[in-house]
Amino acid sequence: MNTDLAIETHNLGRIYTIRNRRERRVRREIVALQDVNLQIPRGELFGLLGPNGAGKTTLIKILTTLLAPTSGWARVAGYDVVREPQKIRPRINMVSGGESSGYGLLTVRENLWMFAQFYGLPSREANRRIEELLRRIGLEDRIHTKSSDLSTGLRQKMNIVRGFLTDPEILFLDEPTLGLDVNAARDVRRFVREWLDVHPDRTVLLTTHYMVEADELCDRVAIINQGQVLACDSPENLKRRLERDALFEIEITSPNGLTGAILEAIPGVRRALLTETNGGARLDLTLVADSALPDVISVLTERSVRVRHLTKREPTLEDVFVELVGKPMAEAEKREDEDEP
Ligand SMILES: Nc1ncnc2c1ncn2[C@@H]1O[C@H](COP(=O)(O)OP(=O)(O)OP(=O)(O)O)[C@@H](O)[C@H]1O
Ligand SMILES: [Mg+2]
Incomplete structure (x- = not known):
């Protein structure tokens, strides 16, 4: 056992079995996790990035x-999740985005104080931490506001503070910035x-x-x-895999029947994704080298497709995802919806 690891998994899997209610027969099995091997050392801020239905919450x-x-x-904090859950629970905490926890009639301070009592935190220490954490996340002016009167974003900040209040060894945040506006999401990340x-x-x-959060x-x-x-x-290393490619983002007028497949037939074009936009389309190109660009432009010109804007850009994690999965994350999510019964 490696005690420097906060989290370790070995060929971890989870299958959900959906049974026919009356006959109790197995109707369907959903493989939510398959052979997950992770080693997360203490002190790390580790992200699980994936589309809807990827298995993040299950993990x-x-x-x-x-x-x-x-x-x-x-194993979490060195303990087995099945055999020693009671050793793990006092050492961890969890916050899920979009949850509406908290007692609406209580103020922010009262909600947090009550939660601290569940964990057996001395009252004075609880109050000290509550004030400090609220200040750090930018919620100190709402300490006496009833939590039912908070906006979604502010309530989420309160929930985040709840997660940190017990000073957990390991903290699990499931989509902590889900549904937050840009500023609130930034505050949470900084916090x-x-x-x-x-x-x-x-x-x-x-x-x-x-992607940006990860x-x-x-x-x-x-x-x-x-x-x-x-x-x-690391994000840097993930993106470095794509450094040899040349990435271009091209805004075009109406595609006139042009498809990604037509462009991918051009030598030197590794990937061409076409997304319809307001009054035109965006073309995301992955080329083996800059020198493949003129051939792409020729094909566009043959089809009377005009280029409105062209930029060469650095790889992002979205590119890494496309490279690994073969399609953008938004499309990987759509497929999952279609799968639903
Ligand atoms: N209780 C359950 N019973 C049956 N299937 C489930 C259950 N919970 C999750 N699943 C299925 O397991 C798969 C993984 O779901 P999970 O909620 O872990 O994904 P996720 O990555 O958290 O997705 P999201 O981004 O939507 O939160 C999905 O196909 C989902 O439909
Ligand atoms: Mg989830």
């Missing part, structure tokens, strides 16, 4: 001992980062389907799709 539920795996094993700066031995595992915030990111971890590395 968090297993690691927080709320759900049993159906194969493999997982998480600063908390880890002050508590370097603490570990945070967060899930997100925001990129800017996380030390390392696991890209997960359909229950499988496809890549796991």
Whole structure:
């Protein structure tokens, strides 16, 4: 057992079995996680990036001992999630985005104070932490506001503070900025980062389907799709795989029957994604080298497609996802919807 690891999983899997209610016969099996192997050292801010239905929440539920795996094993803070959940629970905390927890009639302070009591925190220490954390996340002026009177974003900030209040060894944040506006999301990210700066031995595992969040915030990111971890590395290293490619974003007028497949038939074009926009389309091109660009422009010209704007850009985690999955994350999400019964 490696005690420097906050989280370790070995061939972790989870299958959900959907049974026919009357006959109790298995109607369908959903593989939510498959052979997940992660080693997350203490002190790391680790991100799980993946589309809807990728298995992120399932993994968090297993690691927080709320759900049993159906194969493999997982250790959190050195303890086995199935055999020693009571050792794990006091050491961790979890916050999910979009949750409407809290008692609306109580103020922000009262809500947090009550929660601190559940964890047996001395009252004075609880109050000290509440004030400090509210100040850090920019909510101190709402300390006496009833939580039912808070906007979604402010309530989410209160929930985030709740997660940090017990000073957990390992904190699980499931989509912490889901539905937040840009400023609130930025406040939450800064808060998480600063908390880890002050508590370097603490570990945070967060899930997100925001590429930018994973990129800017996380030390390392696991890209997960359909229950499988496809890549796991620092954002820089993940993007470095694509450095040899030349990436262009081209805004064009109406595509006039042009498709990605037509462009991908041109030598030197590794990938061409066409997205309809208001009154035109955007073309995301991955070329083996800049020198392939003139051939693409010729094909556009043959079809009377005009270029409105052309930029060469640096790789993003979205490109990494496309490289691994073969389609953008938004499309990977659509497929999942179609799968639903
Ligand atoms: N209780 C359940 N019973 C049956 N299937 C489930 C259950 N919970 C999740 N699933 C299925 O398992 C897969 C993974 O779901 P999960 O909620 O872990 O994904 P996620 O990455 O958290 O997605 P999202 O971004 O939408 O939160 C999906 O196909 C989902 O439909
Ligand atoms: Mg989820």
